[in-house]
Amino acid sequence: MNYIALAIAFLTYSLIAFRGITKIPPWASMFFGGVLMVVFNVISINFALKYINLDVILFLITIFIFSSALEVSGFLKYLAYYIISKFRTPKRIIMAIVIFSGLLSNFVTNDGISSSWTPIMLEASKQLKIDEKPFLYSLAFGVTIGSVMLPTGNPQNLLIALEGNLKQPFILFLEYLGIPTVLNLIISAFMIYFIFRKYLYNKEIKVSNIKMEDVYTAKIAIILLTITIILFFLLSLFNIDILLGSLFTSSLLLIIVKSRREIVRRVDWSIIIFFIGLFLFTGGLINGGIISSLTSIFPPPSSIFIIMLISILLSQVLSNVPMVAIYIPIMYANNAVSVFDWLALAAGSTIAGNLTLIGAASNIIISESSESRGGKGFEFFEFIKYSIPVLIENFLILYLFLSLKTP
DSSP, rough: OHHHHHHHHHHHHHHHTTHHHHHHOHHHHHHHHHHHHHHHHSSSSHHHHHOOOOHHHHHHHHHHHHHHHHHHTTHHHHHHHHHHHHHHHHHHHHHHHHHHHHHEEEEEHHHHHHHHHHHHHHHHHHHHTTTHHHHHHHHHHHHHTTTTTGGGSSSSHHHHHHHTSSSSSHHHHHHHHHHHHHHHHHHHHHHHHHHHHGOOSOOOOOOOOOOOOOOHHHHHHHHHHHHHEEEEEEEHHTTTTTHHHHHHHHHHHHHHHTHHHHHHHHHHHHHHHHHHHHHHHHHHHHHHHHHHHHHHSSOOOSSSSHHHHHHHHHHHHHOOHHHHHHHHHHHHHTTTOOHHHHHHHHHHHHHHHTTTGGGGGHHHHHHHHHHHHTTOOOOOHHHHHHHHHHHHHHHHHHHHHHHHHHH
């Protein structure tokens, strides 16, 4: 084992684990750790470039361009206000937040929904004169639960779809995770209402008419995003790289709309930097012999249950994307490479965000966005108290569906 690689790994994970104290975001820590692997020659420059998966990087950029365009145009804010104005009462608003935020997270990423919808949650609770936490928790749980369903729902799903060499990933995810995800969204919506029922009163909200800032950009982005989703399924069906679809449509979007500079500026570049660092860091772990050592420590990924359980627990320490990046080589080493093994990893690592505050970046985004606007944030142990019943229900539904489908 390379002890320099081990020291860099310890430093990197310490920075991530104690980010609440250091205030250093995970993307900066991971990029720093990846660079250290190169600087201290754990991996050479040539190998470093080979470890960076350009398919993943380019795919994320293309999806973030659509997410940014919908945010810049004001569409995401408009949609949130529209949903609230239609459902009006706190109970129905909670149901709508969970279900709609969960479904939308698959197309404009869970982080994009989290950042753009949090201010509307605060405004709705203010107008209803109720505590904002039921709406904030509904949003946090909704984007996590819903993003299980497709490879584009979150970064770790995308990593699994591409690094796991899944054929027809969109069709596979939707076929095996679509129904349990929709069930989880519906059941969880009722559970969240039950948990927070004492905060909610039978009032109706009155929302003034809100207009989109840039209707033209919103329309073009929605049309091209719809075409992109159709292309994902068609290309997946014929085993053609799905990246071709989003590359074409996202580049076309930037050619057509005038707000292209603002769209590019608002792309979540920190996630891109995170992934570049993650690929370098993982390369260092492999080259330094750490992955092979970990294989003997972790329980072997011998079943769907073990894979889901390990991914949930490890994600609380490493965060879900780094955890998945490290666990993929372990699964290959143990020949756990069936479709159901990969889907179990995707499901477990995603719903891990419903255990602790640090289990998913979207939780941090919602909490910080609320606090920066004078609202309440999530407390660490309070989050666990509310999340555990939801997590258990999510785990059981996903586990049962995958187990019943396993040959």
